[in-house]
Amino acid sequence: MLGRIDLKGEALNLDHTFGCGQIFQWRKEEEGWLGAVGGQAVLLRVEDDALFFRSERSLRDELERFLSLDLRYDEIIRGSDLDAFSLSLLRDYRGLRILRQDPWACLVTYMVSASLSIRAIDRVLGRISAGMPALRLDEHVVNDFPGPNEFLSVRRPKKGYLGRKWEYLRTAAAEATNGRLDFDRLRLASYDDAWRSLVLSKEGHLLGVGPKVADCMLLFSLEKREAFPMDRWVMRGLSHHYGWLLPEEVAVRIRKGKEALSRGEYAGISGRARSYFGELGGLVQECLFLHMRTAGSRPPSV
DNA sequence: GCCCAGGTGCGGC
DNA sequence: GCCGCACATGGG
Numbered sequence: 344m345l346g347r348i349d350l351k352g353e354a355l356n357l358d359h360t361f362g363c364g365q366i367f368q369w370r371k372e373e374e375g376w377l378g379a380v381g382g383q384a385v386l387l388r389v390e391d392d393a394l395f396f397r398s399e400r401s402l403r404d405e406l407e408r409f410l411s412l413d414l415r416y417d418e419i420i421r422g423s424d425l426d427a428f429s430l431s432l433l434r435d436y437r438g439l440r441i442l443r444q445d446p447w448a449c450l451v452t453y454m455v456s457a458s459l460s461i462r463a464i465d466r467v468l469g470r471i472s473a474g475m476p477a478l479r480l481d482e483h484v485v486n487d488f489p490g491p492n493e494f495l496s497v498r499r500p501k502k503g504y505l506g507r508k509w510e511y512l513r514t515a516a517a518e519a520t521n522g523r524l525d526f527d528r529l530r531l532a533s534y535d536d537a538w539r540s541l542v543l544s545k546e547g548h549l550l551g552v553g554p555k556v557a558d559c560m561l562l563f564s565l566e567k568r569e570a571f572p573m574d575r576w577v578m579r580g581l582s583h584h585y586g587w588l589l590p591e592e593v594a595v596r597i598r599k600g601k602e603a604l605s606r607g608e609y610a611g612i613s614g615r616a617r618s619y620f621g622e623l624g625g626l627v628q629e630c631l632f633l634h635m636r637t638a639g640s641r642p643p644s645v
Numbered sequence: 646g647c648c649c650a651g652g653t654g655c656g657g658c
Numbered sequence: 659g660c661c662g663c664a665c666a667t668g669g670g
Binding site (some may be wrong): 651653655656 | 662668
């Protein structure tokens with residue numbers, strides 16, 4: 344069926360939204376962006392202030408939620424008090440929306456992502472879902488992503504594949520199936536409580552989930568819009584455009600090409616970023632990430 | 646071959 | 659706490 348969702352003036356740019364790196368396993372086809380939502384394959388395209396979707400059954404509610412169409416970003420941005428550079432980022436990438444991904448798939452994505460390239464991440468996720476039933480839409484095929492239970496019976500592609508990460512993923516899957524890892528509870532918790540529960544507390548502590556992965560989880564699937572994941576690209580962007588958020592010695596070090604942060608440094612900068620950007624933090628972070636990766640911005644060579 | 650990629654765990658101070 | 663290193667995979 345073909346469905347239409349009126350955007351009511353709210354901006355939606357699918358290239359920015361699916362191309363910015365917040366989600367993997369989506370492809371741009373001639374007819375639009377192809378991926379899986381709610382266990383179905385779907386094609387998305389924006390035209391004339393409306394989102395058109397093609398799928399077997401209607402996905403209206405799922406898509407409104409997935410694309411966070413309930414959020415009026417333009418209004419939030421108008422009411423904000425951000426600096427000129429942030430506003431120019433938000434303008435350049437207008438229509439980039441933070442998705443509400445499935446928490447389990449999101450957790451796997453970012454546990455896998457550690458120290459891999461974007462291409463490698465996409466390839467690994469493809470291998471993980473390769474054995475899943477194919478979701479079809481006309482001539483298009485996508486693989487659904489295995490849930491925690493299904494993941495436990497996914498065959499390791501080859502001996503030693505992903506190394507320790509594979510064991511971490513299996514442990515996380517077990518925690519999710521036995522309920523000790525409770526995504527709904529994390530969704531309802533405050534940013535601080537949810538972050539601590541993912542990273543720090545002995546109970547519920549997940550190997551393979553550090554500060555950055557936790558922030559990605561919180562932002563991309565658990566509705567913590569103030570979460571501000573900081574990877575190498577974002578740190579370069581911060582040192583370049585938001586120097587005042589960083590301790591001087593960290594800014595200097597990054598300009599020399601050493602972006603790695605200690606836990607303490609991460610926590611400190613994250614706190615400053617969250618209090619400065621507020622609920623627009625996650626959105627600015629994604630715009631900055633996209634900007635740093637596409638605009639070819641490099642730190643000034645010192 | 647070597648370097649770098651959406652970091653994290655671990656052992657050594 | 660902080661530092662240095664190992665860790666897997668894939669592309670340039």
